[in-house]
Amino acid sequence: MFGYDDGDIDTNRSRNTHLSEIVSERYSRRQTLLGGLGAMATAAFGASLLAGCSDDENGVGQAPVVVTAGENVATTAGKRVTLTPQASDNAATTSFTQVSGPTVTTTTSGKAISFVAPAVATATPLVFEFAATLNGRTGRAQSTVTVSPATLDFVAVTKNKNDVVTVPANYAVTVLYRLGDPLAAGVPAYANDGQDTNFAQRAGDHHDGMSYFGLAATGTAPATSNTRGLLVMNHENITESYLHLNGPTNLSGPAARPTAEVVKEIEAHGVSVVEVSRAASGAWSYNQASALNRRITPNTPMRFNGPVRGNAALVTVASADGTTGRGTINNCANGQMPWNTYLTCEENWAGYFRRDADAALRSAKQNRSLARYGIGEGRAGNYRWTSAAPADANDTRFARWNATADVALAAGGAQDFRNEPNHFGWVVEIDPYDPASTPRKRTALGRMNHEGCWIGRTVAGVKPAFYMGDDAQNEYIYKFVSNTAWTAADAGAADRLAIGDKYLDAGTLYVAKFNADGTGQWLPLVFGQGPLTAANADFAFVDQADVLLNTRIAADLLGATPMDRPEWTAVNPANGEMYCTLTNNSSRRPTGTRAVDAANPRAYTDPKTDGRAAGTGNVNGHVVRLRENGDTTEATAFAWDVYAFGAGEDLEATNINLSSLTAENDFSSPDGLWFGAATNPSGQVNPLLWLQTDDGAYTDITNNQMLAALPGRVGDGAARSVTSTLAGATATVTTRIGAAPGTRLKRFLVGPRECEITGITSTPDGESLFVNIQHPGEGGGPANITSSWPATQSGQQGTSRPRSATIVITKVDGNGVVGL
Structure with missing residues (x-):
C-alpha cells in the first residue's frame, strides 16, 4: 500500500488527513473475511492509488485524493459479499464499477456495495473497480472476488424428537400463518379451544403444497418482490380431534354428526391465498385485511375445462350440464405456472364419499371405474359428513358426498350425486391475483390421486410438459404435453386463466414405462390408439373424455410401470431433469404380483426400536429421476436412475442403504420436493434441491425432516445388483443408482412431534424460505395433547393445542441464500 509524500520536508499546511491517519483508519475499520456459513465477506479496497495533486503549479494548497484497498475475497455462490472501500475525505465523488465476471446486481450503502455471489460451475473471478475523483483527477483501485460453486455451508441438524422446528446455527424460524388465523377484517383472533367458527375466513388445517407470488407496489399485479407477495397454499386435511371442544361428535356413528362440526371440517379443507410482507427490520407478517386474501374450500364454485367439460359423467342434481362443480378437496402438492397462476392437486379425494350398496343400479363399466378409484360399496365416507342434517332442504353441502345411486331417481344421475366422484381427482388452476375469478x-x-403438477423448462417454440405423480401404492408417473408451443410473452399476460386455457386444455397425456436397462417410454393415453378403443372387451372407451375420466384404467391397459407411491415432482431449472419422490410401498415383494423391478428394486424388513412391529416392503422409499431424450419436453423416451434411496444409517449397505447415507443425511419416506427458484443462485447452474419427509417408519429415531441437496445428473452413478429377501422369498434385480450423495445431501431441519414436513417455496432472491409444518401432535386430542407446537417455538410449554402452520426461515446475519 502506497500513499503520497514529497519527502522529508512537510510542505502541506492544510488540515487534511495525513496518510498515516488514513492507514490507521483503514486498519481500524477493516473487517476480516470470515469462513463458514455465517460469514460476511468484506473487502476494504486499496492499492497504490493517487489522484489529483495541487490546484497550483507547485502542488501546494490542495491535498491529493487517496484511495485504499485491501485483500481480495474468496466466497461461494449464494453468499452475500460486502465491499467497503476507503477514500480520503476530500474526495468529491466515488463510484464502483464491475470490470469483469458474471454481472451481479449491487446494493449501495454509503461508499460500500453488496451483492449475492452468482451461481458458477467453476471458480470464477469477479473484478470490481472503485474510483474517487477530485478536481477532475481520478484514483482507481481494483479488487477481485473469486466465487466458487455453491456448497451446503451449514452443519447438519442432528436427528431429534423435540417439539420445536430445529434448524442450523445462524438460521431463524418465524411462525407466520397458523391454523385458524383470521383472514378478513373483523374476524376475531383464533381461541384455539375447539369453539372457533367461520373457517371460510380463517386459515385451514394441514398446510401443504405452497407457492410465493410477488406483488407490485400497487398490490394488484405480479412483480419480482422479495418483501411483499401472496402465499398460496393447500390445506390437505384436518386433525379433527383438535378442531372441536371435546373432539368430533358421533364420528363413528350411528347418530347424526352435528351440522356445525361438519361445516367447520369441510371449510378447513381447500386452499388459502394470503398476503405477506417483510418489514425493514426483516420481520415477516401476514396482512389480515388484504383485499387479495381468499379461502377456496370444498364449497367454492368451480368450472370444468378441457375434454371432459360437459360430459354426461359430470352431470348431477347441482350441475345439470356438467360444466360446473363445487370445491376442491384433499389438496396435497402443487404447481406454479410461469404465467403466474397456481395449480392445486386433488389427492385422496375418494375417501370422502359415502357409497351404499348400489352396484345393481349401475353399469358394469361404472362399477369397474368406481372400484379402480377406491370407491367400493359399503363406505361411510371420511368424517361421515352425509349424516349431518341441513336446516334448508335445498342445502346439498352434505348430501353431495353421498355417491349412492338412488333407485327412485333417474338413471342418468341428474337427480342425485352418483356422479359427484367424477368431479374430483383433477388439477385445479387458480389466479391468486383475482379473488373474484373462478378456479378451473x-x-x-387426467383424473387420479394427483400429488402435484410441475412444469418442465419452457423454451420458446417447444411444447411444454407438466409432470405428475399418482399417489397410491403401485400407481404411475405421468406427463402432459401441451398442443401449444411456448411463447415467452405469455408469462406477462393479464388474463392469466386464459393462458392456462391455451396450454392446459389440449394436449397429450402420457404415462411412464421404466425399462430395466435405464431407458423408458412415455405411452400416450389417446383414444383410438392401442387398447384405448370402443372395441376393447375389457373396458370399452367411447371417446377421449372417457379415457381421461378413467386414466388409471387406461394406464393399466397400456402396461405402465407400477411405482412405489409416486408423490411430488420437481424439475431441475438448469437442466430440465425431472425428479419424483416414491414415498414407500408396503406391498412391494421380492416376487409375485408386486415384485421388485429395476425402478423399484427393494423389498426388505425394517426393524423398529420403539416396540412396533418391523415394517416390510419398500419401507423407506426412494427418489427417481429422468432425463428426456434430447433434453426436450416433447420427447417420448427418457433415461432414468435413482437419485437416492431412503434408509436409516444403520441398515445394511449392500441391499438396503444403497446410497450410503450417514447420520447427517439419512432419511425415510421422501415426500415434498422442490428446486430453488431460477431467479437466484439456488436455482442456477447446479440448483439446490429440497427434500421433505412424511414418515412413520423412522419416527422411532427422529421426527420428520427436511434435507438440502446439490444433486448431480442422471447417469452419474452406475448399475448395481440388489437382492431382496422377505418372507422366505428372494429376488435379484439390476437397478441404476446415482452417485452417492455424500456431503452434498444434508439434514437442514427437523420438525416438531408427530408432524409432516410438506410444502416449500421462497422469495425470488432465495433469502426467505417458507415451509409448512403439517399436523403436529396428530396422534393426540384435547385430553391427550401430544404436541404444543407452534407455541413451543417461542419457548412456551404446557397444554396449548397444536396447529399446522407456515414458518419462514432466514439467515440471522442476512448473509445470502438460505441453504448455501
Missing part, C-alpha cells in the same frame, strides 16, 4: 379444473391432465 383442467381435465386434459
Whole structure:
C-alpha cells in the first residue's frame, strides 16, 4: 500500500488527513473475511492509488485524493459479499464499477456495495473497480472476488424428537400463518379451544403444497418482490380431534354428526391465498385485511375445462350440464405456472364419499371405474359428513358426498350425486391475483390421486410438459404435453386463466414405462390408439373424455410401470431433469404380483426400536429421476436412475442403504420436493434441491425432516445388483443408482412431534424460505395433547393445542441464500 509524500520536508499546511491517519483508519475499520456459513465477506479496497495533486503549479494548497484497498475475497455462490472501500475525505465523488465476471446486481450503502455471489460451475473471478475523483483527477483501485460453486455451508441438524422446528446455527424460524388465523377484517383472533367458527375466513388445517407470488407496489399485479407477495397454499386435511371442544361428535356413528362440526371440517379443507410482507427490520407478517386474501374450500364454485367439460359423467342434481362443480378437496402438492397462476392437486379425494350398496343400479363399466378409484360399496365416507342434517332442504353441502345411486331417481344421475366422484381427482388452476375469478379444473391432465403438477423448462417454440405423480401404492408417473408451443410473452399476460386455457386444455397425456436397462417410454393415453378403443372387451372407451375420466384404467391397459407411491415432482431449472419422490410401498415383494423391478428394486424388513412391529416392503422409499431424450419436453423416451434411496444409517449397505447415507443425511419416506427458484443462485447452474419427509417408519429415531441437496445428473452413478429377501422369498434385480450423495445431501431441519414436513417455496432472491409444518401432535386430542407446537417455538410449554402452520426461515446475519 502506497500513499503520497514529497519527502522529508512537510510542505502541506492544510488540515487534511495525513496518510498515516488514513492507514490507521483503514486498519481500524477493516473487517476480516470470515469462513463458514455465517460469514460476511468484506473487502476494504486499496492499492497504490493517487489522484489529483495541487490546484497550483507547485502542488501546494490542495491535498491529493487517496484511495485504499485491501485483500481480495474468496466466497461461494449464494453468499452475500460486502465491499467497503476507503477514500480520503476530500474526495468529491466515488463510484464502483464491475470490470469483469458474471454481472451481479449491487446494493449501495454509503461508499460500500453488496451483492449475492452468482451461481458458477467453476471458480470464477469477479473484478470490481472503485474510483474517487477530485478536481477532475481520478484514483482507481481494483479488487477481485473469486466465487466458487455453491456448497451446503451449514452443519447438519442432528436427528431429534423435540417439539420445536430445529434448524442450523445462524438460521431463524418465524411462525407466520397458523391454523385458524383470521383472514378478513373483523374476524376475531383464533381461541384455539375447539369453539372457533367461520373457517371460510380463517386459515385451514394441514398446510401443504405452497407457492410465493410477488406483488407490485400497487398490490394488484405480479412483480419480482422479495418483501411483499401472496402465499398460496393447500390445506390437505384436518386433525379433527383438535378442531372441536371435546373432539368430533358421533364420528363413528350411528347418530347424526352435528351440522356445525361438519361445516367447520369441510371449510378447513381447500386452499388459502394470503398476503405477506417483510418489514425493514426483516420481520415477516401476514396482512389480515388484504383485499387479495381468499379461502377456496370444498364449497367454492368451480368450472370444468378441457375434454371432459360437459360430459354426461359430470352431470348431477347441482350441475345439470356438467360444466360446473363445487370445491376442491384433499389438496396435497402443487404447481406454479410461469404465467403466474397456481395449480392445486386433488389427492385422496375418494375417501370422502359415502357409497351404499348400489352396484345393481349401475353399469358394469361404472362399477369397474368406481372400484379402480377406491370407491367400493359399503363406505361411510371420511368424517361421515352425509349424516349431518341441513336446516334448508335445498342445502346439498352434505348430501353431495353421498355417491349412492338412488333407485327412485333417474338413471342418468341428474337427480342425485352418483356422479359427484367424477368431479374430483383433477388439477385445479387458480389466479391468486383475482379473488373474484373462478378456479378451473383442467381435465386434459387426467383424473387420479394427483400429488402435484410441475412444469418442465419452457423454451420458446417447444411444447411444454407438466409432470405428475399418482399417489397410491403401485400407481404411475405421468406427463402432459401441451398442443401449444411456448411463447415467452405469455408469462406477462393479464388474463392469466386464459393462458392456462391455451396450454392446459389440449394436449397429450402420457404415462411412464421404466425399462430395466435405464431407458423408458412415455405411452400416450389417446383414444383410438392401442387398447384405448370402443372395441376393447375389457373396458370399452367411447371417446377421449372417457379415457381421461378413467386414466388409471387406461394406464393399466397400456402396461405402465407400477411405482412405489409416486408423490411430488420437481424439475431441475438448469437442466430440465425431472425428479419424483416414491414415498414407500408396503406391498412391494421380492416376487409375485408386486415384485421388485429395476425402478423399484427393494423389498426388505425394517426393524423398529420403539416396540412396533418391523415394517416390510419398500419401507423407506426412494427418489427417481429422468432425463428426456434430447433434453426436450416433447420427447417420448427418457433415461432414468435413482437419485437416492431412503434408509436409516444403520441398515445394511449392500441391499438396503444403497446410497450410503450417514447420520447427517439419512432419511425415510421422501415426500415434498422442490428446486430453488431460477431467479437466484439456488436455482442456477447446479440448483439446490429440497427434500421433505412424511414418515412413520423412522419416527422411532427422529421426527420428520427436511434435507438440502446439490444433486448431480442422471447417469452419474452406475448399475448395481440388489437382492431382496422377505418372507422366505428372494429376488435379484439390476437397478441404476446415482452417485452417492455424500456431503452434498444434508439434514437442514427437523420438525416438531408427530408432524409432516410438506410444502416449500421462497422469495425470488432465495433469502426467505417458507415451509409448512403439517399436523403436529396428530396422534393426540384435547385430553391427550401430544404436541404444543407452534407455541413451543417461542419457548412456551404446557397444554396449548397444536396447529399446522407456515414458518419462514432466514439467515440471522442476512448473509445470502438460505441453504448455501
